[in-house]
Amino acid sequence: MASTSGEGLSSSQSEASEAERWASLIGGSAMVLMGLRQRSLRGVLMALAGGGLIYQGATKQSTIQQAQEAIGMNQAIKVEKTVTINKSADELYRFWHNFENLPRFMKHLKNVKVYDDKKSHWIANAPLGQSVEWDAYILEDRENEFISWASAEGADVDNSGFVRFTKAPGNRGTEVKVVMEYNPPGGALGAAIAKLFGEEPEQQIGDELRRFKMLMEAGEIATTQGQPKGNG
Amino acid sequence: MKAVCWHGANDVRVETVPDPKILNPRDAILKITSATICGSDLHIYDGYIPTMQPGDIIGHEFMGEIVDVGSEVKQLQKGDRVVVSSIIGCGQCHFCQHQMWSLCDNSNPNAWMQDKLYGFGTSGIFGYSHAFGGYAGAFAEYVRVPFADFGAVKVPEGIPDEKLLPISDAFPTGYMGADMCDIQPGDIVAVWGCGPVGLFAMRSAYMLGAERVIGIDRVPERLQMARDFAKAETINYEEIDAGETLKEMTGGRGPDACIDAVGMEAHGTGLGGLYDEAKQAVRLETDRPHVLRQMMVACRKGGTLSIMGVYGGFVDKIPMGAAFNKGLTFKMGQMFGQKYMPRLLGYVLEGEIDPSQVFTHRFPLEEAKQGFEIFKHKKDNCIKVLLKP
Secondary structure (H helix, E strand, C coil), rough: HHHHHHHHCCCCCCCCCCCHHHHHHHHHHHHHHHHHHHCCCHHHHHHHCCCCCHHHHHHHHHCCCCCCCCCCCCCCEEEEEEEEEEECHHHHHHHHHHHHHHHHHCCCCEEEEEECCCCCEEEEEECCCEEEEEEEEEEEEEEEEEEEEECCCCCCCCCEEEEEEEEEECCEEEEEEEEEECCCCCCCHHHHHHHHHHHHHCHHHHHHHHHHHHHHCCCCCCCCCCCCCCCC | EEEEEEECCCEEEEEEECCCCCCCCCEEEEEEEEEEEHHHHHHHHHCCCCCCCCCCCCCEEEEEEEEEEECCCCCCCCCCEEEECEEEECCCCCCHHCCCCHHHHCCCCCCCHHHHHHHHCCCCCECCHHCCCCCCCCCCCCEECHHHHHEEEECCCCHHHHHHHHCCCCCHHHHHHHHCCCCCCCCEEEEECCHHHHHHHHHHHCCCCEEEEEEEEEEEEHHHHHHHCCCCCCECCCCCCCHHHHHHHHHCCCCCCCEEEECEEEEEEEEHHHHHHHHHCCCCCECCCHHHCCCCCCHHCCCEEEEEECCCCCCCCCHCCCHHHCCCEECCCCCCHHHHHHHHHHHHHHCCHHCCCCCCCCEEHHHHHHHHHHHEEEHHHCEEEECCC
């Protein structure tokens, strides 16, 4: 369902002027958040990447989406979290942009391999010691500001997301917002993969962002794993 | 190594556990030479602190000698003698860099536990429950000190542990209590609780310019200590009404600032006291706020309440009308150890204060249980207990 919305949107991208492009980028995050609540994140991100006016495409999808929601087809896991990190946007952007760094603070990821500046391969831990894999593409990449990505066709877990870096007021560093959407397939495997982020995906992503902050600010991730305790 | 492990309310056991290891690059391992039981350890001992797990090593006020350092430790080396802040701070986040160390963003691996109850996670604390990081505590032969460059303050040789140890927790807690009162010339400061933190708060209030200091407690030896160690006037609230007495002692104005050095297990008198004990016993409230209530009514109009006694959860029947209409200022929080420790070490080295005077009892680590019992029940004139591994 996500991929259809992407195709539906891509037709409106061709004639955007530079000014329109900026307008859509600035308004984009708000649109993405709106889109996330009702429609496919991937579609909105692809529209953003194309520089088109998002809401046209997004609204076009709404009736189909509403129908899907009404019949319970929409199993997407949607998460949105923001953290403020006491570092400059370019430092954070650079670290994140190398997706191979992500497993250092994202516990659900086993490994990420970057092929080139667009394409990467992701391996995530699934329940019961299994793992799921997919290729992902960078959709939109604005230096020190914004990175969005989506899984390629045929991924075990259809997913998309973006990270946005915004200067925080008053020398507080940078606000880092992450929005992700997962569309697990149906059936038993789907149910297992739906738990990729545990029972509370918001908390999982929140914890991962907190570890990202620890790594960036303090240079290490606080832990008590492996310390002594009594016999209980 | 030997360590004091918590197993439930009133159940602490000395057990043999593995030695701590360096887990992160900025860790140090400390051989503990002295530790002491803090009043807030009693909240753990009494079973009021949630997210404790059987087997947890407790204790957060300590000092010792560095025996190992991680690869990123820059300021310390093996053999250094240090006092360590009970509060763990990363030194790099917004809060640490603004000297609000107990609000550190990066030192608590279990901050998510606090998110739901408190809205945000706070710093880690040694041996103080999993919500505060789940760090192994210091009633042991060795302890791992995360972010050691910031939390461990080097101290010179040749001065007894007892003089330096309170810089780890009780002294900065009391000092911060007084510092938050914004003391002006002529101010009268009332301190509820004449235990170690209260005593240090009284001394600190004078150091920061208070004209008069009044200590409030019910235990005669502690009141005596307030008079001797802190040169405070005293009120035994079981003998006379503290609120009315404070008014009379302050020309009818009330104290300019009130410091709570008691916290969640305050003892109350009369019906109010029974009410809170009953509610806490059946878990309808987690904390007994007698001192808070009394301070809100006793404080002068426009005055400051400085809360250093520990609160954990929810309290009931707070006289908000009094606080609001009198325009009171509330300041509170776990102490900002790293902010105050160098300054307080200076006062000790200059001989301006001798913190060792608060220690009345010493026990080997193996007898920690007895130390807890004596301290908890204030037996044998106990003010503070020194534990020696």
